[in-house]
Amino acid sequence: MESYGYILDIALILISTKLFGLISRRCQMPQVVGALFAGLILGPAVLNIVHETEFITQLAEIGVILLMFFAGLETDISELKQSGKVSLVTAILGIIVPLIGGFLVAMFFNREGIMLFEAKSSVFLQNIFIGTILTATSVSITVETLKEMGKLNSKVGNTILGAAIIDDVLGIIALTIVISFSSPNVNIAEVLIKILLFFVFAVISCRIFYIIFKNWLDKDAKHKRRYVIAVFAFCLFLSYISETYFGVADITGAFIAGLTLSPLSKKYYIEDKLDTVSYAFLSPIFFASIGLKLVLPKMSLTILLFAIVLTVVAVISKIVGCGLGCKLFKYSNRESLQVGIGMVSRGEVALIVANKGFSAGLINTTILAPILIVVIATTILSPILLKMSYTYKSKKNKSELNEVSNGTVGLMSNTNE
Numbered sequence: 075m076e077s078y079g080y081i082l083d084i085a086l087i088l089i090s091t092k093l094f095g096l097i098s099r100r101c102q103m104p105q106v107v108g109a110l111f112a113g114l115i116l117g118p119a120v121l122n123i124v125h126e127t128e129f130i131t132q133l134a135e136i137g138v139i140l141l142m143f144f145a146g147l148e149t150d151i152s153e154l155k156q157s158g159k160v161s162l163v164t165a166i167l168g169i170i171v172p173l174i175g176g177f178l179v180a181m182f183f184n185r186e187g188i189m190l191f192e193a194k195s196s197v198f199l200q201n202i203f204i205g206t207i208l209t210a211t212s213v214s215i216t217v218e219t220l221k222e223m224g225k226l227n228s229k230v231g232n233t234i235l236g237a238a239i240i241d242d243v244l245g246i247i248a249l250t251i252v253i254s255f256s257s258p259n260v261n262i263a264e265v266l267i268k269i270l271l272f273f274v275f276a277v278i279s280c281r282i283f284y285i286i287f288k289n290w291l292d293k294d295a296k297h298k299r300r301y302v303i304a305v306f307a308f309c310l311f312l313s314y315i316s317e318t319y320f321g322v323a324d325i326t327g328a329f330i331a332g333l334t335l336s337p338l339s340k341k342y343y344i345e346d347k348l349d350t351v352s353y354a355f356l357s358p359i360f361f362a363s364i365g366l367k368l369v370l371p372k373m374s375l376t377i378l379l380f381a382i383v384l385t386v387v388a389v390i391s392k393i394v395g396c397g398l399g400c401k402l403f404k405y406s407n408r409e410s411l412q413v414g415i416g417m418v419s420r421g422e423v424a425l426i427v428a429n430k431g432f433s434a435g436l437i438n439t440t441i442l443a444p445i446l447i448v449v450i451a452t453t454i455l456s457p458i459l460l461k462m463s464y465t466y467k468s469k470k471n472k473s474e475l476n477e478v479s480n481g482t483v484g485l486m487s488n489t490n491e
Contacts, residue, residue, distance in 0.1 A: 080127065080129050080130070083124045083125075083127070083130065084130075084133075084359065086116060086123065086124055087112070087113070087116065087124065087130075087358055087359055087362045088354075088355070088358050088359075090112040090115070090116055090362070091108070091109040091112040091113075091358035091361060091362050092358070093108075093112070094108030094109060094111050094112040094115075095108040095109050095112075096108070098111070102461075102465065103457070103458055103461055104218070104219045104222050104223070104457040104458070104460075104461050105222065106215055106218045106219055106222070106361055106457050107454060107457050107458055109357075109358055109361035109362060110215075110361055110362075110364055110365055110450075110453060110454050111365065111454070112358075112361075112362050112365065113361065113362030113363060113364055113365025113366045114365030114366075114368060114450065115365070116362065116365070116366065117365050117366035117367070117368060117369075118366070118368065118369045118370075119365070119368040119369065119370055124362075124366060125366065126363060126366040126367055130359060130363055130366070131363065133355075133356060133359045133360075134356075134359050134360040134362075134363035135324070135360075136310075136356055137352065137356035137357050137358075137359055137360030137361075138214045138325055138360050138422065139309065139310065139313050139324055139325060139328040140309070140328070140348065140351070140352045140356055140357070141214050141217055141218060141325075141352065141357060141360070142214060142217065142325040142326075142328040142329045142332070143309045143328040143329065143331055143332040143348075144217075144221070144332060144345060144348075144349070144352070145213075145217040145221075145226065145235060145329055145332060146328070146329040146330060146331060146332020146333035146334070146335075146336060147332035147333075147335060147336050147341055147344070147345055148221070148226050148227050148332075148336070148345070149226075149227060149231075149232065149235060149332070149333055149336055150227055150232070150336070151333065151336060151337065153227070153229075153232045154232050154235065154236055154333070156232075157229070157232045157233045157236050158236060159403065160233055160236075160399065160400060160402075160403040160405070161232075161233055161235075161236030161237040161239075161240055162236075162237075162240055163399040163402060163403070164233060164237040164395075164396045164399030164400055164413060164417075165236075165237040165238075165240035165241040165244060165396075165399070166240075166244065166399070167395040167396065167398050167399040168209075168211065168237060168241060168392055168395040168396040168399065168414075168417050169209040169241060169244050169245065169248065169395070170395060171391045171392075171394055171395030171398075172205065172208035172209050172387075172388065172391040172392055172395060173202075173205040173206060173208065173209050173248070174205065174391075175205065175208060175387040175388075175390070175391035176204045176205030176206070176207065176208035176209075176384070176387065176388070176391070177201050177202055177204065177205035178387075179204065179380070179383055179384050179387050180200065180201035180204035180205065181201045183376070183380045183383075184197055184200055184201055184204075185197075199252065199255055199256055199436060200436055200437065202252055203252050203431045203436040203437060204384070204437075204441075206245075206248050206249055206252050206427060206431075207420075207424050207427050207428055207431070207445060207448075208384075208387070208388050208391060208392075208420070208424075208448075209241075209244075209245050209248055210241075210245055210420050210421075210423040210424040210426075210427050211237075211238055211241045211242075211245070211392070211417050211419070211420065211423060212419050212420055212421025212422055212423040212424070212453070213234055213235065213238040213416065213417070213419065214325065214360070214419075214421060214422075215361075215419045215421060215453055215456055215457055216234060216416040216417075216419055216456060216457070216460065217235075218357070218361075218457075219456075219457040219460050219461065220234075220416070220460070223461065223464060225464065229405075229409065230409055230412045230413055230416065231416075233400065233405075233413050234413055234416040234417060235329070237396065237399075237413070237417060238417070239326055239329065241417070242322065242323050242325075242326050242423070243269055243322070243326075245423070245427070246265065246269065246321060246322065246323075247262075247265065247266065247269070249427055249430060249431075250262055250265045252431075252436070253430065253431070253434045253436070256434050256435060256436055257434055265321065268319075268320045268321050268322075269320065269321070269322060271320060272316060272320035272321075272322045275315070275320070276312070276316075276327070276330050279312070280312075280330060280331070280333075280334040283308055283334060284334050284335065284337075287301070287304070287305070287308075287335060287338060288338060299347075301340070301344070302343075302344055302347045302348060305335060305344050305348075306348060308331055308335075309328050309331040309332065311331075312327040312328065312330060312331040313325070313327040313328045313331070314327075315327060316330075323423065364421065364422070364449070364450065364453055365450065367425065367446060367449070367450075368446055368447075368450050369443075369446075370443060370447075373443055373444075377440065377443065377444060378444075380444050381443070381444035381447040381448065384444055384445075384448050385447060385448045385451045385452065388418070388420065388448050388451075388452055389418055389451075389452060389455060392414055392417045392418045393411065393414035393415060393418065394414065395414070396410075396413050396414040396416075396417045397410040397411055397413065397414035398410075399413075400413050400414075408463065411463055412460065412463050412464070415456060415459045415460045415463060416456070416460055418452050418455065418456040418459070419452050419453045419456035419457075420448060420449045420452045420453065421449060421452075421453050422449075424445065424448065424449050425445075425446070425449055428442060428445045
């Protein structure tokens with residue numbers, strides 16, 4: 075009977091994510107927030123009913139791949155090109171500011187008399203690595219939130235997506251540089267060449283696949299089901315290649331796959347069919363899996379304080395860094411804030427970075443718990459703050475419209491008199 079436990083786990087995840095999603099919607103929050111809380115409550119942190127397994131992890135990975143594929147599919151390429159420069163500057167400042175912030179927090183706590191990380195590497199490298207973890211960005215939660223609000227294909231949405239891709243590449247470079255100082259086996263030049271080759275491969279292969287799909291999909295009106303399968307296979311193929319052979323995140327490959335097919339006339343049909351699988355099965359598992367990761371060991375007051383301070387810095391540093399990048403290109407204060415908030419979530423990307431640092435001896439098991447708290451906190455806060463930033467604007471505009479309307483009515487009344 076135990077071998078079929080995963081069936082019950084999935085059933086509990088699907089029911090609870092939908093239930094909590096509806097509750098969060100009633101509270102005027104994105105449904106994704108409820109799904110995140112569902113995983114948190116079902117997991118070891120609260121009820122301890124469902125645990126993270128390899129099967130759930132793998133399904134969650136396919137779920138996030140599909141989410142980022144949809145993001146690429148819904149993106150207007152011309153709009154994305156227009157936000158290219160601002161995305162680059164936003165991504166750079168969105169890495170520099172958190173890196174400095176994380177380093178300063180670690181430097182304060184990681185000293186004699188307060189707390190030592192007790193890892194194998196030097197104290198300076200440990201502190202730098204904590205900052206490197208904060209540079210990570212996972213926009214899958216932001217993508218779902220913007221999609222739910224109908225703001226994904228917008229000026230802010232395109233800036234976030236563009237910055238996220240650049241952030242991923244720069245994050246890999248930063249991680250490689252830090253680890254190279256602790257391990258002589260890491261070759262920075264090799265990593266940079268791989269990243270360059272990935273984009274060359276992506277451009278060539280995507281061009282070829284686009285021509286194939288355009289000549290086949292847009293002309294064949296009889297066998298629609300076939301090209302939904304072919305498109306999904308293409309998405310998984312590019313995700314696998316990018317992660318396995320080039321060291322670039324699989325979600326970046328998925329986004330590029332979606333972006334490649336975004337000009338096709340059949341993209342809405344493709345999205346409609348794949349969205350059923352994503353909404354009903356894969357996405358809830360991905361959102362819940364983030365909450366399932368939280369296993370809180372016994373922590374000293376110092377470690378807990380470190381986690382709180384690091385979380386605060388993680389949120390503020392991304393908002394300030396990315397927001398400043400947008401302000402340099404004359405974005406409004408609200409747009410700059412929205413882009414910054416959209417880049418706050420660290421998600422699975424920060425966990426991958428932390429695991430690599432743990433394997434390299436840069437951090438120990440004691441520090442993994444605070445990092446996990448940062449990941450969960452930023453992942454939950456990002457959609458809440460993003461929704462609030464848009465809701466406040468809508469209420470303000472509505473209030474101004476009412477004032478104008480009332481003024482017009484009053485003017486008409488005076489004229490009639």
